[in-house]
Amino acid sequence: MAAQILSAIITIIVGVGGAIAYFWGANKLLDLIFPSRGVTGMTAVDNLRRQGLIRPWLFIGPALTILVIYLIYPVVQTLYLSFHDRSGENFVGIANYSWAFGDREFRNSIFNNILWLAVVPAACTFLGLVIAVLTDKIWWGTIAKSLIFLPLAISFVGASVIWKFIYEYRGDGQVQIGLLNAIIQFLGGSPQVWISLPFWNNFFLMVILIWIQTGFAMVILSAALRGIPEETIEAAVIDGANPFQIFWKIMVPQIWGTIAVVWTTITILVLKVFDIVLTMTNGQWNTQVLANLMFDWMFRGGGDFGRGATIAIIIMIAVLPIMIWNIRQANREGGL
């Protein structure tokens, strides 16, 4: 253990030192090859121009290299693999895609993913908005927000353990140690095995993500609400609007842009949801989702890279509209 800590510390020093050495050394080298000081007239101007041409690439080089290896190449390669067999060697055309749409488990995953997409972003955004509005009005709102925000720091696996404990099932008539079944039993119902309850078990898994992400929606929307000009609300109050009208007709329209951002952010997260399903059910009892199915195919029976890649591409296709919207949005805001 001590050896591991030591080697980690050494690697950190070497890695960080290496990065510093690269940036410093490369810049120094550039100054040496094309000196701009100590030379006269045209040479200095020429060298400055050459420096200006090269230096940005020194700065951005490492980042570009890593992005190409870790993101751009894989995207291309995944597309390539999706048209090949399990070993990635033989071209199989669209066989993987036609397999996917004929596969019961795949269709089940698509159905569940759509269910997740329909419920989770909406629930998080709505609850986040309601809590943001309510906490703005009370003196202990900051503390309340802090506590609701807290699950965001918890890992999906940790959250799954937390909720598995809540859903814990003991036979009818026994002492229930799971909170949900204890409440059900207290109210006179009979305890259920929540995570294998057909169809509804999906919702019990979604609750975990909603529990985690509502804090995110709340924080962003709360900041947006504070940006609403007071006068618009005051004017509505004078005109005799009730709180619900103020909320729906004055506040919500003014923060529409932020709501869209929160919604899409959570949508992307939902498409990638993996940890919760893996730890809670591993896709059993019809709770499979695409991301977990893909992981499954990566390693199932030694791994079928063709099918795994196909599922990854399908997740990517679902994200694509959001990606394009993002780039256009950034373009319009003059970010480019």
Place this chain on the structure above:
Amino acid sequence: MANARGKSFLAKFGVHLAVLVFVIIWTIPTLGILVSSLRDKDQIIASGWWNAFSSSTQTEAGRLPSPETQVEKDGSFVIEGNIFGDGPARAVSAFGLRSAAPTQYPAGEAADLSDGVTLIINEDGSFVLTSPVAFEGTRGQRIYYASSAPPRFTTENYETVLFSEGIGRSFINSLTVTVPATIIPIMIAAFAAYALAWMRFPGRALIIATIIGLLVVPLQMALIPLLQLYNNVALFFGVPSKTYLGIWLAHTGFGLPFAIYLLRSYMAGLPKELMESARIDGASDFEIFLKIVLPLSFPVLASFAIFQFLWVWNDLLVAMVFLKTDASELVLTAKLNALLGSRGGDWEILTTSAFVTILVPLAVFFSLQRYFVRGLLAGSVKGG
């Protein structure tokens, strides 16, 4: 007027109540595992954690000492002792002789077995079994009893998971992964962000657009090709394919788009005059970056560091693909996932392990919430 005031009081009360309900719903799950992790492991299964502060009652089966321990007293044969032995003191409320009726007799009352044999179990667990004739056989009498134990809190579970369940080792592994995977991308991204914000060169707009596009690329896309790449590189150089270096670089790659995006938009907002006056004074880009931009960017660097730290610490997918699954490289999230499979019903292990894994994120979260929120707000302008 009075009516209006009454209505607004009700509305105010309703707001407080609603927020309180939300706060309770959102905190109770975490509270549950915290309380459970500190409870005695027998009590966790005997009663819900919300009863942790009252005595827990459980019904157990046991066996009295064998007839060899009998003594003859006043003409009858007696076996005496305490059903709890030297264990922790508990209070017996009732006992029985058949599994169908485990609480047939209240504590302190004499139970009639056949042939004049009587058994008394007192509240403190002491018992007297009396018989007019000598007990025979080698096995003691089977008994059932309901006992309640006072609430008992202990740190035993933490000792168990940290030192014998391997959570301690995984904790170190997680740190080994997380710290470099947080530091490396910051340096690389900071230089790139500066170049994209303040340097003019062809292709700049295209690179920025690409990075914004890469923000939302699902991690799943990268896994298979990178796994293949790592395997090939490992084969070529004769080194293991699953290493800490491999996962550091993977996390760096996956974190870079967000890092560059976040840092660039912050750096682009710094006052232009600062850079220009420094340039007139003869400072090079490298000096401007190091002496002006980097110190001014501290808040956003802190935001990203927290983000990346939490993301890497909480990650399961990347760790499962790029690290070995033996004790030397199993990180906390993967360990917890493995425990869910192997120790499924042992809630004292699971709740304690879960709490250990969320301890660091919670500490980071509470101490640096300001930066975290700021990063969240800045980052949410985009979609990932």
